[in-house]
Amino acid sequence: MTALDLPYTLDILLRLLDTPSPTGFTGAAVVLIESELSALGVPSVRTRKGALTWEVAGTGPGHTTFSGHVDTLGAMVRGVKGSGRLLLSALGGYDWATVEGEDVRVHTQSGRVVTGTVVNIRQSVHVHGAALRELRREQSVMEVRLDEAVFSAADTFDLGIGVGDFVSFDARPRLTPAGYVKARHLDNKAAVAIFLGVTRKLLKAPPARTVAFHVTTYEEVGHGAATGIPAHTDELIAVDMAAIGDGQTSSEHHVTLCVADSGGPYDHDLGNRIRAAAAQAGVALRVDIYPYYSSDGTAAWRAGADYPVALIGPGVDASHAYERTHTDALTATGALMLEYVREGV
Template identity: 45%
Template sequence: MDKILEYTLEFMKKLLLTPSPTGYTDEAIELVKSEFEKLGIENHLTYKRALVATIPGESDDAITYSGHVDTLGAMVKQIKSDGRLVFHRIGGYPFNTIEGEYVVVKTMNGDEYTGTITLNNSSVHVHPEEISKCERNADTMSIKLDELVENDEDVRKLGIEIGDFVFLDTRTVFTKSGFIKSRHLDDKAGVACILGFAKELVEKGIKPKRTINFLISNYEEVGHGASVIPENTKDFIAVDMAAPDTGQSSLETHVTICAMDSSGAYDLHIRNQLVELAKKADIDYVIDIYPFYGSDGSAALRAGHEIRVGLIGPGVSSSHTFERTHKKAIENTIKLMLEYALA
C-alpha cells in the first residue's frame, strides 16, 4: 500500500495544480483520462465531457465509484471603469476566504493574466475604519490585475472579457508530517483515491466479482454531475470529502462513511456493509451526517436512477475555504474502496 499511496499523492498534486472550476474542466478530465490509459483501463468521454472508465468483472452488474474534478472558482462579471474586474463566484464559498488571494484570469483566446482579489478600498493607511467594518461581498471586492491598466478599454485590449474564468491560487503544500494543504481537495483528493484504487486492482491483476465503473464528473458543484451514470450501475459509491469540524465525528486521518446529508439518508444496507468491512480490515473510519452537503450520489438519485447509493471520503477540514487532509485519510479511503469492491 505504501507504493500505491505514494502514487496517489503524486497524482493528487498534479490534479490540484490543474485549474478546473465548474465549466472549465477539460484539462483536468484529460489528465485523469491519460492516467486511466496508462493503467490500460478502457475509458470514454460522455456527451457533456465527464469521464467513464471500466474494469470488467465476473458479472456485468456494476459498482460505480464517482469523484468530481470541478471545483470552486469565479468568472468575470464586469470590467469597471478603473480597470478592476467584478467577479461572480462559481460554487459556494465565503467571500472573506478569498480576500487577498492571488488569481489567474483565463481569456477565451487562451491568454492568462495574474491578479489579486482585494476590497475596493483596501489600504489600511487610507481607509482603516472602512476596512475593519466593511462586509466582504460581491459589491465590496474586486480583482486588481497585475497589468498597467487604467480603464476598461485598457483591460479589453488585453483580451479580457465578461465570462472569462478566474482560477484561485490553490496554495498546495505537502508537509513532512503527512498533511496535504490546498484549495480544491474537494474533490481532487477523492479523484486521486479513485486512481490509487484503480492502480491497485490493475497491478495485482484482480478481476472483481462485479464490474467496476469509475465516473469522473465535471458538474458536481452545481448539482448535476452524476445525473447520467453507466447503465449497468447497481451500487453507486460517491467518493467525496468528509467535513471535520465542531460537532462532527469526521477526522482528517480517517475515512468517513456518510449516513445522511441534505438530500436525505444514504442506503442503509451499503452503510452497514461498509462499517462491517472497515471493522474486519481494521480501517480507521467514522460515521457522520452533513446537514449542508450534497454529492454526486444525491444527483444520481434525483435523476431517478434505481440504484443503491453510499458516500465515503477522506476527512478534509475547512471545506470550501483553506482545506487540509492527511495521507492517512487517503490510505483509509482507498482501503475501504478495495474492501467493498472485493466483498
C-alpha cells in the first residue's frame, strides 16, 4: 500500500473543518485550498461558479479527474422573530433533530460574525414537560438564540443581521488518541484533504496518466459538478463519504466503492478497474449501495457528461449529523487513488 502523508492530510483536514463553508458561502475554504496549492507550487483555476481545479501531469496518455466538494450543510436566515431570534432555511438535506443544540455563526453582509445556538421553541423541559418530548423537530419550530442582548427584531437588525445571511454550524473537529476524527462536515472535507495529500505525493512520483482534482461548491444542493469538469476528462471518479449503517457494508476503517445510489448504477468497467487497483495496493475495498444518496458524479452525468463515472470514499458514521471516521479510512482512500493513477489500471 502506498503511504499517504497522514500528518499532512490531517492538518489540512482540521483546518478545513474549522473554516465555515455552507453551500453558497465557500470562498474562505476555497482560498485555503488555493493557498496550500500555492505552497506546493501547483497552479489552480477557479471557475466562474466558484469551483477549483488543478492538475498533475502524467508520464503517459489518459486523463482521470477526481471530484469532491468543499461545500457543507448549513442554513440561511429566512426571518427575524419578534423576540429577536432567527428563523432558518436549510441548505442541504438533514434532519433538524441533528442540529438542535448546535452552536452556529451568522455571517452578516458587513462581515461581522454573530454566534448563537440552534434551539427549538419549547427548549426547557422544566417549562414544557411532556410537550417538549412530543415536539416534532422541523424547520417551523427551530430558531437561533443569538449570543447578544437582543429582545426584539429591531435589536437583531441593529446587529446587521438580515434575511439571506448565511449560517454555519460549528464543526467541532476532534482527533482522538485512537485515530478517530469526529466533526461535522467530514462530508466532504475529508476527500478534499485527501486530494491535497495525494497531490503532494504525486509531485514526488508522477502518475501514469494526467490527474485532475476538481473541488465543487454546490454539491449539497445537487448541481456541484454539473459544470466545470475539465473538458479532456476520460473518466471521473467522485470521492465522497461512504455512509455507514444497518444493512451497509461500509466501515469507518475502510474505503468503499459505491456501485449504485439514488441515481442508479455507476460505470461497471470503471468500478472493476478500481477493484483491480485496490487488489494491487493491498487495500481491503468495501462495496456498497446507498439508496438515499447522490454525488457529484450523478450531477455530471445528469448534465450530459460523456465519460464513465465511479464513486469511492472513506467510511463516515452518522452522515449529515455529527460525523466520525478513522485515519485508517483516510489512508486507504489515498492509497487506492495513488495506486489507480500510478499504475495506469
